[in-house]
Amino acid sequence: xxxxxxxxxxxxxxxxxxxxxxRKFLSENTREARGQRLLRDWLTPEQRRQLEAxxxxxxxxxxxxxxxxxxxxxxxxxxEMDDLGSPRKGWCFVPFGFLAVGDVMLAQKIALxxxxxxxxxxxxxxxxxxxxxxxxx
Amino acid sequence: xxxxxVMDHTGDTRTYFDAKDAQALANAEVQFRKLAARxxxxxxxxxxxxxxxxxxxxxxAEEILFFPRLVGG
Numbered sequence: 001x002x003x004x005x006x007x008x009x010x011x012x013x014x015x016x017x018x019x020x021x022x023r024k025f026l027s028e029n030t031r032e033a034r035g036q037r038l039l040r041d042w043l044t045p046e047q048r049r050q051l052e053a054x055x056x057x058x059x060x061x062x063x064x065x066x067x068x069x070x071x072x073x074x075x076x077x078x079x080e081m082d083d084l085g086s087p088r089k090g091w092c093f094v095p096f097g098f099l100a101v102g103d104v105m106l107a108q109k110i111a112l113x114x115x116x117x118x119x120x121x122x123x124x125x126x127x128x129x130x131x132x133x134x135x136x137x
Numbered sequence: 138x139x140x141x142x143v144m145d146h147t148g149d150t151r152t153y154f155d156a157k158d159a160q161a162l163a164n165a166e167v168q169f170r171k172l173a174a175r176x177x178x179x180x181x182x183x184x185x186x187x188x189x190x191x192x193x194x195x196x197x198a199e200e201i202l203f204f205p206r207l208v209g210g
Binding site: 030031032033034035038042043044045047074075076092093094095096097098099100103106107109110111113114115118119122123124 | 142144145146147148149176178180182185186187188189190202204205206207208209210
């Protein structure tokens, strides 16, 4: 006859697994995690590759054709690049309200790609100092 | 199911609706107009990730994303 009794310790293992699964669920459903997922979903494949490799992605301004680099962060994270890949100036603009980092970056991307002049009209300019951020947290 | 995604302090709030349901479509359009009136920007994307700003409700869009008005940082 087969015995279907659980081996000793199986209950603890099951509880441990359930706790781990619950923690994973919680960590993947924080607003920051959701923001990162939304951002990744809305990037082009090339932008996604840049973000994963370098901690930033680049967009092209719809009105000027200029290249912008968007680094991880909520503020002072957008740089207008020159043809040589150096930062020409920095632009600071964010969606109103305290949004997740991924959401801010996505809004910045969409704004520059669809309403560049309007986005820069509300932005504060800053001078890039000490080169560009490292791109990695 | 079509989706309206609104960026907010929780991350984002999603409203799913059946685009074949006339009432659900009408409700979605009402929500679109309310958000637009509050200064939200609406955008859609295609399969390659190219984004377009939309100024009126598109009943054929699978996903419409909204983010609040921009301010200087």
